[in-house]
Amino acid sequence: MQRYQTVRAEDIEKIHETSLKIMEEVGIIFSYAPAREILAKGGAKVEGETVYFPKGMVERELKHVPSSFTLHGRNPEKNVEINTEQTTFVGPYGSPFVLDLDKGRRPGTLDDFIKLVKLCHMMNNIDIQSHISCEPSDIDVDIRHMEMVYQTMKYSDKPLMGSVLGYEASKESIELTAIAHGIGLDTIQDKPVIASIPCTLTPLSYDDKMAGAIIAYAEYRQPQLVNSLCLAGATSPATIAGSIALQNAEILAGIVLAQLVNAGTPIVYSASGSSIDMRFGNLSIGAPEGALFSLVNGQLAKYYKIPCRISGTLSDSKQVDSQTGYESMLTLLMAQMAGGNFILHAAGILDTYNCTSFEKLMIDDEIMGMVKRIGRGVTVNDDTLALDAIKQVGPRGEYITNKHTFSHFRTEFYQPLLSDRARVNQDGLTIEERANARWKKMLGEYVQPSLPADIDADLKRYIEKRK
Amino acid sequence: MQRYQTVRAEDIEKIHETSLKIMEEVGIIFSYAPAREILAKGGAKVEGETVYFPKGMVERELKHVPSSFTLHGRNPEKNVEINTEQTTFVGPYGSPFVLDLDKGRRPGTLDDFIKLVKLCHMMNNIDIQSHISCEPSDIDVDIRHMEMVYQTMKYSDKPLMGSVLGYEASKESIELTAIAHGIGLDTIQDKPVIASIPCTLTPLSYDDKMAGAIIAYAEYRQPQLVNSLCLAGATSPATIAGSIALQNAEILAGIVLAQLVNAGTPIVYSASGSSIDMRFGNLSIGAPEGALFSLVNGQLAKYYKIPCRISGTLSDSKQVDSQTGYESMLTLLMAQMAGGNFILHAAGILDTYNCTSFEKLMIDDEIMGMVKRIGRGVTVNDDTLALDAIKQVGPRGEYITNKHTFSHFRTEFYQPLLSDRARVNQDGLTIEERANARWKKMLGEYVQPSLPADIDADLKRYIEKRK
Numbered sequence: 001m002q003r004y005q006t007v008r009a010e011d012i013e014k015i016h017e018t019s020l021k022i023m024e025e026v027g028i029i030f031s032y033a034p035a036r037e038i039l040a041k042g043g044a045k046v047e048g049e050t051v052y053f054p055k056g057m058v059e060r061e062l063k064h065v066p067s068s069f070t071l072h073g074r075n076p077e078k079n080v081e082i083n084t085e086q087t088t089f090v091g092p093y094g095s096p097f098v099l100d101l102d103k104g105r106r107p108g109t110l111d112d113f114i115k116l117v118k119l120c121h122m123m124n125n126i127d128i129q130s131h132i133s134c135e136p137s138d139i140d141v142d143i144r145h146m147e148m149v150y151q152t153m154k155y156s157d158k159p160l161m162g163s164v165l166g167y168e169a170s171k172e173s174i175e176l177t178a179i180a181h182g183i184g185l186d187t188i189q190d191k192p193v194i195a196s197i198p199c200t201l202t203p204l205s206y207d208d209k210m211a212g213a214i215i216a217y218a219e220y221r222q223p224q225l226v227n228s229l230c231l232a233g234a235t236s237p238a239t240i241a242g243s244i245a246l247q248n249a250e251i252l253a254g255i256v257l258a259q260l261v262n263a264g265t266p267i268v269y270s271a272s273g274s275s276i277d278m279r280f281g282n283l284s285i286g287a288p289e290g291a292l293f294s295l296v297n298g299q300l301a302k303y304y305k306i307p308c309r310i311s312g313t314l315s316d317s318k319q320v321d322s323q324t325g326y327e328s329m330l331t332l333l334m335a336q337m338a339g340g341n342f343i344l345h346a347a348g349i350l351d352t353y354n355c356t357s358f359e360k361l362m363i364d365d366e367i368m369g370m371v372k373r374i375g376r377g378v379t380v381n382d383d384t385l386a387l388d389a390i391k392q393v394g395p396r397g398e399y400i401t402n403k404h405t406f407s408h409f410r411t412e413f414y415q416p417l418l419s420d421r422a423r424v425n426q427d428g429l430t431i432e433e434r435a436n437a438r439w440k441k442m443l444g445e446y447v448q449p450s451l452p453a454d455i456d457a458d459l460k461r462y463i464e465k466r467k
Numbered sequence: 468m469q470r471y472q473t474v475r476a477e478d479i480e481k482i483h484e485t486s487l488k489i490m491e492e493v494g495i496i497f498s499y500a501p502a503r504e505i506l507a508k509g510g511a512k513v514e515g516e517t518v519y520f521p522k523g524m525v526e527r528e529l530k531h532v533p534s535s536f537t538l539h540g541r542n543p544e545k546n547v548e549i550n551t552e553q554t555t556f557v558g559p560y561g562s563p564f565v566l567d568l569d570k571g572r573r574p575g576t577l578d579d580f581i582k583l584v585k586l587c588h589m590m591n592n593i594d595i596q597s598h599i600s601c602e603p604s605d606i607d608v609d610i611r612h613m614e615m616v617y618q619t620m621k622y623s624d625k626p627l628m629g630s631v632l633g634y635e636a637s638k639e640s641i642e643l644t645a646i647a648h649g650i651g652l653d654t655i656q657d658k659p660v661i662a663s664i665p666c667t668l669t670p671l672s673y674d675d676k677m678a679g680a681i682i683a684y685a686e687y688r689q690p691q692l693v694n695s696l697c698l699a700g701a702t703s704p705a706t707i708a709g710s711i712a713l714q715n716a717e718i719l720a721g722i723v724l725a726q727l728v729n730a731g732t733p734i735v736y737s738a739s740g741s742s743i744d745m746r747f748g749n750l751s752i753g754a755p756e757g758a759l760f761s762l763v764n765g766q767l768a769k770y771y772k773i774p775c776r777i778s779g780t781l782s783d784s785k786q787v788d789s790q791t792g793y794e795s796m797l798t799l800l801m802a803q804m805a806g807g808n809f810i811l812h813a814a815g816i817l818d819t820y821n822c823t824s825f826e827k828l829m830i831d832d833e834i835m836g837m838v839k840r841i842g843r844g845v846t847v848n849d850d851t852l853a854l855d856a857i858k859q860v861g862p863r864g865e866y867i868t869n870k871h872t873f874s875h876f877r878t879e880f881y882q883p884l885l886s887d888r889a890r891v892n893q894d895g896l897t898i899e900e901r902a903n904a905r906w907k908k909m910l911g912e913y914v915q916p917s918l919p920a921d922i923d924a925d926l927k928r929y930i931e932k933r934k
Binding site: 005028205 | 469471472473474475478481482485488489492493494495496517668670671672699700701702703704705706707708709712713742743744745746747748749751753754755756758759762763783784785786787788789790791792793794795796797800801804819827830833834837838840841844845846847848850851852853854856857858860861862863864865866867869871872873875876879880881883885886887888889890891892897898899
């Protein structure tokens with residue numbers, strides 16, 4: 001499969017060089033003192049809270065980043081290889097609100113959270129559970145991160161992501177996952193079991209929590225999606241090139257920090273910026289600029305030979321409609337064509353990250369299937385060229401009863417889940433109504449993966465102790 | 468802009484070689500005797516109605532096809548250059564039904580037809596009018612093709628397409644257009660003014676009407692989209708590679724016929740097949756296979772150095788919904804990435820070509836704008852890299868009031884027409900309702916381009932004489 005490259009190799013070099021200048025000359029604020037100490041020890045110049053990164057230091061640390069790693073699930077059959085070639089799809093992350101056809105838009109609860117985990121567990125197109133499938137707003141904030149890690153592991157045995165709300169919350173996420181995997185904290189360094197997404201505070205700063213998260217995950221050598229989300233025109237220049245150079249400077253700074261803590265810590269290059277809509281001053285995640293960001297981010301990550309996170313199926317629409325359809329297809333297709341390896345938000349997101357929709361989760365399952373079919377491409381060989389069948393059938397003949405058709409259509413044709421393709425709409429339902437019926441049917445068929453009683457007790461005890 | 472190539476150059480060679488074998492060994496039925504005579508004279512072997520094409524003959528005739536031409540509009544400012552690099556967008560073509568939010572789905576009428584012509588005239592993203600913007604079912608079939616050419620020229624001065632319903636109807640379309648352009652039939656050979664889309668009868672045959680159309684348009688050296696639409700699994704193999712080899716054989720046969728009639732006749736390579744849905748046995752135009760067809764068709768046309776038609780914004784949905792959104796974005800984006808030069812059905816089509824929707828026309832206008840923004844790509848230079856602005860703003864600053872933002876956002880950011888990007892849906896409308904309001908507003912603002920009274924009288928007289 002060819003990747004779609006929107007800028008030239010020399011443009012990527014220019015962006016890289018600009019980022020290095022930003023790091024060296026403008027600097028990046030780290031409010032978290034332990035991070036500044038580590039960076040200073042590693043060769044950075046520190047003035048107040050601002051850290052200046054010499055070019056040689058950045059290039060030295062980038063060499064430690066592995067180009068692939070395995071993210072382990074509780075069920076080893078669901079382990080996922082993260083490298084610079086393969087594409088993996090990850091659930092929706094971080095919406096405070098949920099939406100469905102029955103109850104409308106409302107703050108997420110633990111009940112919604114568990115339903116989303118169950119659905120992502122059952123969706124073959126989803127490889128990895130997110131951390132905040134939605135915000136369970138009815139759970140005490142102090143233990144919410146632990147509860148989410150616990151509930152995700154209880155209802156799914158796919159690999160998962162953990163909290164980045166500071167050093168302690170990160171450690172708790174990792175330790176809970178270690179318990180579920182039955183491994184000690186001394187050996188977890190050799191087995192990535194939980195991914196995280198520490199985010200910069202654009203422009204050019206890291207807050208205490210995120211810097212703490214980077215240090216914690218690096219200490220246990222757990223994978224990090226070092227992430228920058230710029231709002232081009234607000235927190236970064238109104239040009240895609242400039243915004244990407246700025247994002248890249250922030251990301252490289254985070255990568256350097258992680259490598260200084262523990263060389264070889266698995267990294268996923270994660271940039272997720274887009275433009276703002278100047279009429280409202282707020283982010284647009286469905287904008288074509290966002291898709292262009294994805295393409296260039298992908299090219300940059302390949303340049304660094306680091307796996308990359310790119311977002312998929314993003315939409316600014318407030319409901320499931322034509323707009324969610326065209327924006328989601330654009331963003332997911334470009335994520336794949338950009339060579340995205342860790343496609344976060346591969347399903348469910350709308351309302352500019354504010355909301356996760358149960359119906360959209362199902363419709364995006366269709367979009368994921370279609371995009372994967374595009375990715376499989378076209379096989380050209382003697383068998384698929386079918387000259388014998390064409391000779392056999394001849395002019396004005398038919399292929400529907402031909403043996404060649406029967407031996408190929410199942411692999412060649414994508415089988416839709418929800419799309420209406422009949423001559424006349426057969427069930428009289430809209431696709432949104434079919435999506436609604438499908439997630440309810442799936443929840444009815446859900447089977448919980450086993451979690452040994454002693455491990456479950458240990459997990460509960462761990463959380464209880466920290467209340 | 469990079470093109471997205473899903474198969475290797477050697478695969479394209481294999482498809483080409485297979486097509487030549489099909490043409491030489493299986494042959495193609497031409498029921499129309501004049502076409503067989505021309506082909507026989509050109510070197511083909513004819514047995515009954517089947518024509519066998521020697522490889523050397525095909526290769527010889529392909530050399531006459533120009534790689535570019537100008538399609539002239541009544542208004543010279545709206546002339547369109549058709550070549551192998553540029554992308555032009557063309558209106559919806561051929562639906563018997565129309566759909567809008569007010570009156571639902573119904574057979575198209577002249578009133579609908581004129582409205583669609585007016586809207587396509589006003590849409591900046593549409594470069595060329597189609598021939599059958601919708602079927603005007605209330606117009607007598609015998610003169611319908613002339614009426615459509617006349618009404619299209621009356622309400623729009625963009626370039627247009629004409630009838631392919633046989634030799635006579637084709638000539639009438641051309642002659643009407645010559646009158647509107649005020650040029651004689653003796654000089655029209657040097658000025659392409661009307662494009663046509665003669666279609667094969669897959670597998671491997673041409674009916675009388677389409678072969679007659681090829682001859683008529685070639686006689687006047689007017690552009691032809693020589694088109695094959697296979698239904699993979701029904702009228703062609705269930706493999707994309709085999710179907711494309713078969714389509715290509717048909718298209719090459721039509722190109723050879725046109726070139727034998729008049730060497731140098733402008734051609735647009737036009738393949739539009741997709742897979743059938745095996746549950747229903749009918750075509751799916753929104754299937755990912757269709758988009759893969761487009762990619763390979765684009766590669767083939769580039770191999771022949773001939774401009775190519777690829778379809779855009781296709782959907783199988785029966786209403787304007789999430790499905791029309793994701794299918795339309797997939798097909799149009801791939802049409803552009805495939806290097807499509809003449810994007811037919813760039814807006815409006817749903818229900819597997821059976822229906823054109825007024826609201827979808829507006830929503831696809833948004834999709835066209837977004838896809839064009841993707842095509843423009845990312846400019847990387849010192850100005851867009853914005854290092855000075857980044858230094859000026861520094862860490863934790865803001866860009867919204869920065870001069871660099873003001874001088875770039877208008878060109879860098881796509882400005883949406885209908886997409887909801889506000890924090891809260893501002894008008895309380897769905898995008899379909901906004902689309903409905905927009906086409907009505909546009910019709911209210913429509914200004915008819917001038918058509919000299921004497922030419923109008925000549926056109927009417929021409930049609931009257933043939934009643």
